[in-house]
Amino acid sequence: MAEPTRVADIISLIPLTPHTTELVLRPVEGPMSFKPGQWISLQLPVGDHPPLNRAYSLAEPPSSTGHLTLVFDHVPGGKGSGYLGSLKPGDQLSFSGPYGHFLLPDSPSTALLLVGRYSGLVPLRCMIRSMAAQGTLPSTTLIAQAPSGAEQLYHEEFLALAAAQSDFHYLSFVTEDPAAPATADAVKQTAGNGHRVTPLIAGIKAFARPLRALLMELGYDRKEVKLETYD
Ligand SMILES: Cc1cc2nc3c(=O)[nH]c(=O)nc-3n(C[C@H](O)[C@H](O)[C@H](O)COP(=O)(O)OP(=O)(O)OC[C@H]3O[C@@H](n4cnc5c(N)ncnc54)[C@H](O)[C@@H]3O)c2cc1C
Missing domain, CATH: 3.40.50.80 (Nucleotide-binding domain of ferredoxin-NADP reductase (FNR) module)
Incomplete structure (x- = not known):
């Protein structure tokens, strides 16, 4: 089933390396629960047929602040990552999620x-x-x-x-x-x-x-x- 669309405030955009940026979001309606390894889908107002959906993995486990931390690399000519790079704290983004089955095993035996x-x-x-x-x-x-x-x-x-x-x-x-x-x-x-x-x-x-x-x-x-x- 599709997850509902939510809105998040951008808390910060901090360069981690010359070509990657950490993006911290705060969902306005409250925290989202998720498992490490999952991702959210950003709905970006760019491209020929907006919204442009782009997946970004969560970089930090769930925290008491409810903040969602993403990291994107600036793909040359990339529509989505280019748009993310133009944002600033206080701007808002729409997203849905969490999604994905790239998860740790419950109790790794090896x-x-x-x-x-x-x-x-x-x-x-x-x-x-x-x-x-x-x-x-x-x-x-x-x-x-x-x-x-x-x-x-x-x-x-x-x-x-x-x-x-x-x-x-x-x-x-x-x-x-x-x-x-x-x-x-x-x-x-x-x-x-x-x-x-x-x-x-x-x-x-x-x-x-x-x-x-x-x-x-x-x-x-x-x-x-x-x-x-x-x-
Ligand atoms: C499950 C999932 C999780 C993801 N998590 C992250 C994440 O945590 N951080 C992150 O930076 N990206 C992540 N991605 C990739 C992200 O969703 C975008 O595909 C990526 O940011 C490029 O989108 P764009 O619109 O900027 O580039 P586009 O405009 O779609 O593509 C521009 C050009 O770059 C090429 N390209 C597309 N994707 C990549 C890529 N990932 N690396 C290099 N070249 C590419 C295309 O073939 C095209 O030639 C994830 C993707 C998936 C499916």
Whole structure:
């Protein structure tokens, strides 16, 4: 069933990297409940046939403020992300949600393997923060890929978590090539060689699909590999 359309005030727009912005919203009618990994659909007054619907993952778990935190990357020539970049605090946005089945397993029986490219890290970061806040973060490897050193989203935060929690491993790769062999090798090392993990992958198709294929070569069932693709 379609979720009702809601209106939200924009609380802040803060650059996280040269080409990504954190957008914090406050739904005017009160908090929305959601699960880490889910997304909302923004209805933007742009494009040839407005509204233009664009999906954005939630970056922060539910909080007492009811604020919804999104992060968007400025896609070159992108209609939706271009519009978001033109907004300012006090403006309003329409949205519906939450949506999506890219969720953590109820009680992971194996270690987690979280793999994301660029803004694909957003739902994974939400999951990690939720589990870390509740003290339920299992043994987890996060493999992150960024298009450049300056665009390593949440890099300092993940480094700090890895330093604080011996069970959290953070591997970061910088490459313009979403299908870069080094990232695939890291996935193979973590999920192959007799290791069994629960894999979740997010990002553009050119990144996510070859990694799912690799995991299937390693013996994982297609349904075991959770995928969230952005394009
Ligand atoms: C479930 C889901 C969750 C998502 N969560 C996020 C999120 O948290 N943060 C975020 O930034 N985006 C996210 N996206 C992508 C987002 O919905 C838009 O597709 C993206 O912002 C581009 O929209 P646009 O209107 O700016 O570009 P468009 O005008 O639609 O496209 C412009 C050009 O960019 C290409 N393109 C489209 N999408 C992407 C992309 N994601 N990366 C690179 N090139 C692209 C198109 O092929 C086209 O050539 C998510 C998508 C889905 C389906």
